[in-house]
Amino acid sequence: MSEEKRLDIKDILDAMIKKWYWVSIPLLFFSFVGLWFYVILPRTYEASTLIVVQSQEIPSSYVQPSVGTAVEEQVMTLSQEVLSRSNLENVIREMNLYPEARGEGVAMDILVAGMRKKIDVNTTTDGRRGGTVSFTISFKGSEPRKVADVTNKLASFFIDSNLKQRARRATETTAFLEKQLADLKVLLQEQEAKVQAYRNQFMGELPEQMTSNVTTMNSLQLRLETVQTSLAAAMNRRIALQSQLSALESNQPGATISENAQRIVQLKAQYEEARARYTPEHPSVKLLQQQIRELEGRGGRGEATGLSPQVIDLKTQLKSATLEVESARNELARIQHKIDFYQGRVETTPKREQELATITRDYNITQENYQRLLDRYYEAKRAESMEMRQQGEQFRIVDYAQMPEVPVSPNPLMIAMVFLALGLGTGAGLIILLELMDSTVKGIKQLETWSGGIPCLSAVPLALTEHDVTMQKRRVMVYLGINVVIFVAGVIIVGYSHFADLTVNLPVPIPF
Numbered sequence: 001m002s003e004e005k006r007l008d009i010k011d012i013l014d015a016m017i018k019k020w021y022w023v024s025i026p027l028l029f030f031s032f033v034g035l036w037f038y039v040i041l042p043r044t045y046e047a048s049t050l051i052v053v054q055s056q057e058i059p060s061s062y063v064q065p066s067v068g069t070a071v072e073e074q075v076m077t078l079s080q081e082v083l084s085r086s087n088l089e090n091v092i093r094e095m096n097l098y099p100e101a102r103g104e105g106v107a108m109d110i111l112v113a114g115m116r117k118k119i120d121v122n123t124t125t126d127g128r129r130g131g132t133v134s135f136t137i138s139f140k141g142s143e144p145r146k147v148a149d150v151t152n153k154l155a156s157f158f159i160d161s162n163l164k165q166r167a168r169r170a171t172e173t174t175a176f177l178e179k180q181l182a183d184l185k186v187l188l189q190e191q192e193a194k195v196q197a198y199r200n201q202f203m204g205e206l207p208e209q210m211t212s213n214v215t216t217m218n219s220l221q222l223r224l225e226t227v228q229t230s231l232a233a234a235m236n237r238r239i240a241l242q243s244q245l246s247a248l249e250s251n252q253p254g255a256t257i258s259e260n261a262q263r264i265v266q267l268k269a270q271y272e273e274a275r276a277r278y279t280p281e282h283p284s285v286k287l288l289q290q291q292i293r294e295l296e297g298r299g300g301r302g303e304a305t306g307l308s309p310q311v312i313d314l315k316t317q318l319k320s321a322t323l324e325v326e327s328a329r330n331e332l333a334r335i336q337h338k339i340d341f342y343q344g345r346v347e348t349t350p351k352r353e354q355e356l357a358t359i360t361r362d363y364n365i366t367q368e369n370y371q372r373l374l375d376r377y378y379e380a381k382r383a384e385s386m387e388m389r390q391q392g393e394q395f396r397i398v399d400y401a402q403m404p405e406v407p408v409s410p411n412p413l414m415i416a417m418v419f420l421a422l423g424l425g426t427g428a429g430l431i432i433l434l435e436l437m438d439s440t441v442k443g444i445k446q447l448e449t450w451s452g453g454i455p456c457l458s459a460v461p462l463a464l465t466e467h468d469v470t471m472q473k474r475r476v477m478v479y480l481g482i483n484v485v486i487f488v489a490g491v492i493i494v495g496y497s498h499f500a501d502l503t504v505n506l507p508v509p510i511p512f
Contacts, residue, residue, distance in 0.1 A: 021479035022434070023427030028483055030426065032490025034419025037410070039497045040504045044140050044409035047148040047401035049155040052134040054396045072123060074162065075135055079121050081165075082157045088112045095150055097141070119154065134398070144403045151401035159395045170384040177377040184370045191363040198359055205345045207353040217342040224335045231328035238321035245314040264295045268316065270323055 089108055098111050123135040137155050141147040271288040
């Protein structure tokens with residue numbers, strides 16, 4: 001015979017029917033234990049407030065908000081502020097929460113920690129936009145009215161803290177940009193002064209004056225060529241006059257002219273040249289005219305001693321030609337000096353351009369940064385004004401917390417399922433254990449299985465004696481009595497706990 005005993009579902013079900021008391025006793029016991037737990041556990045109520053994130057009233061294309069933090073981060077930051085120790089302590093004292101614990105001297109830190117665990121903040125995300133559009137604030141407690149009041153108060157804290165935080169951030173942003181703008185303005189003025197000083201120092205050699213310098217130099221070159229032509233003509237004329245004068249003087253040896261007359265001739269030649277160059281009101285013209293009058297007043301007008309008028313005229317023309325040559329040479333020197341001056345400007349312009357580019361590079365960068373910072377500053381000012389007027393992104397309460405009517409804990413369905421499972425599981429476990437320990441045969445099929453497949457030819461039914469029947473009835477009455485005792489004791493205990501309003505706070509949290 002095989003010593004291994006195997007049980008199938010049918011065997012277990014048959015055993016549970018025959019030995020029903022092993023199922024009824026733990027099932028009844030655990031049912032009343034679960035009912036008692038439901039009666040004595042403290043009732044916990046929960047209230048929730050729904051807050052939506054309302055976009056700013058002014059389109060962002062007109063005013064960009066200076067507070068660019070995501071809603072999730074804002075809610076997290078506000079949660080840390082609202083759920084801080086000082087804030088929750090004020091709520092506990094103001095709403096008179098946990099009076100018994102405070103009366104017993106429980107530390108405020110413990111009460112605050114316990115209250116923080118009962119507060120829950122959950123965000124709701126829009127699947128299409130991928131951003132948070134609302135969030136809920138929940139609070140659990142034993143008093144429905146206080147639970148609703150505390151939840152609404154926490155919601156108002158969130159809204160007030162959000163408005164203050166956004167206004168503070170907008171103000172801090174404006175102040176920061178204003179400070180940066182002031183510092184950058186000082187730097188810009190210093191660099192601008194350097195650029196202006198360099199331009200003043202090298203005025204005329206700057207890159208933008210290159211065209212003007214080249215044009216002026218070309219004009220001077222043309223003027224130089226004209227004066228050179230005039231000089232060559234004057235020198236040729238002087239040479240011709242010198243030749244004519246030499247020829248005439250060779251025919252009149254020993255002829256001289258008085259110094260006074262020679263002086264008058266020279267002054268007249270200079271006077272004619274000055275009249276050709278200047279106006280009659282020019283000081284040089286007036287001075288020559290006065291000198292001629294003085295000399296003529298002395299009686300030395302063109303007196304010559306032994307000279308013919310032709311010689312005197314040639315000498316006068318020769319003096320005029322000499323003066324013209326000297327004047328042309330002076331003009332050439334003056335024009336050449338100017339050409340060299342402008343040539344020096346043109347040659348130093350590339351160097352000045354490189355130096356000016358080095359100086360203005362930082363100035364241009366600073367100027368661009370200043371302009372960008374100035375634009376941001378004005379945007380921050382507009383955003384600050386929008387936040388101060390509460391026209392930016394706001395939190396708005398949609399559903400205020402209402403006083404809850406049904407507790408969220410303990411959960412009767414959860415308790416019933418747990419303790420029914422314990423009762424049935426305990427009974428089934430006992431029956432399986434007893435069946436595994438029982439070595440008797442429960443039927444022909446079981447016998448054939450245990451015997452290794454040997455077929456059973458015949459079976460004799462069990463014949464009970466009167467003593468066996470009596471013992472069986474007594475055993476049934478005992479099990480029924482145990483069930484009745486459990487039932488009566490359970491009703492008494494549960495009823496007393498209910499009418500006495502007995503409440504037990506368990507030292508460890510339970511899942512129901």
